[in-house]
Amino acid sequence: MTFKDFSFVPELLDGLDAMGFEKPTPIQEQAIPLILDNQDLIACAQTGTGKTAAFVLPILHKIFSSDKRHLNTLIIAPTRELALQIDQQVEGLSYFLGVSSIPVYGGGDGETFVQQKRALEQGAELVIATPGRLIALLNSGQIKFNDLQHLVLDEADRMLDMGFFNDILKIISYLPAKRQTILFSATMPPNIRKLASKILTDPKQVNIAISKPAEGINQQAYVVYENQKKNLLKNILSNPDFKSIIVFASTKENVKTLEKELVYQDFEVKGFHSDLDQSEREKIMIGFKSKKTRILIGTDILSRGIDVEGIDLVINYDTPSDPEDYIHRIGRTARAESQGTAITFINEKDQRKFFRIESLIGKDIPKLEIPESLGKGPEYDPSKNRGDVKKKVFNKQKKNFKKRRPAENKNTPS
Numbered sequence: 001m002t003f004k005d006f007s008f009v010p011e012l013l014d015g016l017d018a019m020g021f022e023k024p025t026p027i028q029e030q031a032i033p034l035i036l037d038n039q040d041l042i043a044c045a046q047t048g049t050g051k052t053a054a055f056v057l058p059i060l061h062k063i064f065s066s067d068k069r070h071l072n073t074l075i076i077a078p079t080r081e082l083a084l085q086i087d088q089q090v091e092g093l094s095y096f097l098g099v100s101s102i103p104v105y106g107g108g109d110g111e112t113f114v115q116q117k118r119a120l121e122q123g124a125e126l127v128i129a130t131p132g133r134l135i136a137l138l139n140s141g142q143i144k145f146n147d148l149q150h151l152v153l154d155e156a157d158r159m160l161d162m163g164f165f166n167d168i169l170k171i172i173s174y175l176p177a178k179r180q181t182i183l184f185s186a187t188m189p190p191n192i193r194k195l196a197s198k199i200l201t202d203p204k205q206v207n208i209a210i211s212k213p214a215e216g217i218n219q220q221a222y223v224v225y226e227n228q229k230k231n232l233l234k235n236i237l238s239n240p241d242f243k244s245i246i247v248f249a250s251t252k253e254n255v256k257t258l259e260k261e262l263v264y265q266d267f268e269v270k271g272f273h274s275d276l277d278q279s280e281r282e283k284i285m286i287g288f289k290s291k292k293t294r295i296l297i298g299t300d301i302l303s304r305g306i307d308v309e310g311i312d313l314v315i316n317y318d319t320p321s322d323p324e325d326y327i328h329r330i331g332r333t334a335r336a337e338s339q340g341t342a343i344t345f346i347n348e349k350d351q352r353k354f355f356r357i358e359s360l361i362g363k364d365i366p367k368l369e370i371p372e373s374l375g376k377g378p379e380y381d382p383s384k385n386r387g388d389v390k391k392k393v394f395n396k397q398k399k400n401f402k403k404r405r406p407a408e409n410k411n412t413p414s
C-alpha cells in the first residue's frame with residue numbers, strides 16, 4: 001500500500017515526498033480511510049507508530065477542499081512540547097497546500113496570549129492547543145469555533161493522567177455538536193473509554209496497540225546498588241558508539257544532580273525539567289535535535305510523544321514505577337523501525353517494579369554484568385521486596401497528579 005491509494009490531493013503527496021514518508025504505517029493505513037469517511041474514531045497504537053500523520057494527513061486533505069476553512073480543526077494535546085511537535089509535522093506536510101496552523105499553549109507572557117488570540121481571529125485553519133490555554137481563550141469569549149469540522153484529542157491517556165478530564169468536557173461544551181471527533185491514545189485504560197462514550201458518536205475503532213515495545217529496541221538491564229548507579233552511568237556514557245542519548249531519572253532533583261555531575265566530567269549534557277521556562281526548554285530541545293547536545297537528562301515529561309530522530313540509547317537511571325511509562329520511555333529510541341538500545345538500572349528496592357515491566361511486555365530482559373571496577377551488584381530476586389511497592393506507586397501518582405495540575409493552571413492567565 002502507498003499513500004497514493006488514499007487519493008490524496010497532489011499537493012499533499014508532494015508534502016509526503018518532502019517529508020520522506022514512503023508508505024503508510026499500520027495505524028495510518030487503518031485510520032486514514034475512516035477519517036476521510038467522516039467517521040468518529042478511537043485509535044490506539046503505541047508511541048512511535050506514526051499517529052500524528054494518521055490524523056493530520058486526512059484532515060489536511062479535507063481542509064484543502066473545504067469551504068469552511070476558518071478554524072476548521074482543533075487538535076488538543078497534553079503539553080506544549082507535543083503541541084509544537086504536531087505543529088511542526090503539520091507545517092511539513094501542508095507545505096504545498098497553503099493550509100495554516102497555529103499552536104496555542106501557555107507559558108509565554110501576556111503578549112503571546114494576545115498574539116495567539118489575534119492569529120486565531122485572523123483565521124488559522126488548524127489550531128493545536130493545550131487544554132489550559134484553550135479554556136482561557138474560550139472563556140474570553142472572542143474565539144468561537146462555530147464552523148469546527150474536526151476535533152482531535154491526541155495522547156488522550158496522557159491528558160487524563162494529567163487530570164484534564166473535566167477540562168476536556170468544558171472545552172467541548174464550547175464546540176458545535178455536529179463535528180467529527182477523533183481520539184488517539186497509546187493505551188486504552190477504562191477512563192478513556194468513559195471519555196470516549198461521552199464525546200464520540202458511534203465511533204469506529206482501530207487498535208494496533210499491544211503494549212509491546214518496538215521490535216528494533218535492544219533491551220538490557222543492570223541489577224545494581226543505588227550507590228553504583230552514577231559510576232555505571234558514566235561508564236556507559238563513555239562509549240562513543242552512542243551518539244544521541246536520553247537518560248530518565250525519577251525526580252527533577254535527580255535530573256539536576258546528575259546534570260551537574262556529568263557536566264563536571266565534561267560530558268555534553270543538558271537537564272530537562274519542569275523548572276525551566278518555555279524558551280529554555282525549546283533551546284535545549286533544538287540543541288538535542290541538532291545533535292549539538294549528546295545527552296539529555298529528564299523526568300517523565302520527556303517520555304511521551306517527544307519525537308527526535310536518531311536517538312540510539314535510552315537509559316532508565318531509575319526504574320519507572322509504571323510499566324506503561326517504561327514502554328513510553330524506551331519508545332524514544334528506535335523510532336519508525338530503526339535500531340536502538342534501552343538500558344534500565346534496577347536497584348534492590350526496584351526489582352519488583354522491574355518484574356512488573358517484564359510481565360507486561362511478556363519476556364525477561366537480559367541482565368548484564370556490571371563492570372568489575374564497580375564491585376559486585378545485588379542478586380535479581382523480585383520475589384523479595386514485594387512489600388511496599390504498591391503503596392509507594394500510589395503515593396507517587398497522587399503526588400504527581402497534584403504537582404502537574406497547578407503547573408498547567410499557572411500558565412492560564414485569568
Ligand code: ADP
Pocket residue numbers: 020021022023024025028045046047048049050051052053305307309335336
Ligand atoms: P506517535 O504519535 O505514534 O508516537 P509520531 O506521529 O510522533 O508517533 O511518529 C513517529 C516518527 O515516525 C516521526 O518521526 C514521524 O515523522 C515518523 N513517521 C510517521 N509516519 C511515517 C511514515 N509513514 N513513514 C516514515 N516515517 C514516518
Ligand code: MG
Pocket residue numbers: 051052154155305
Ligand atoms: Mg503522538
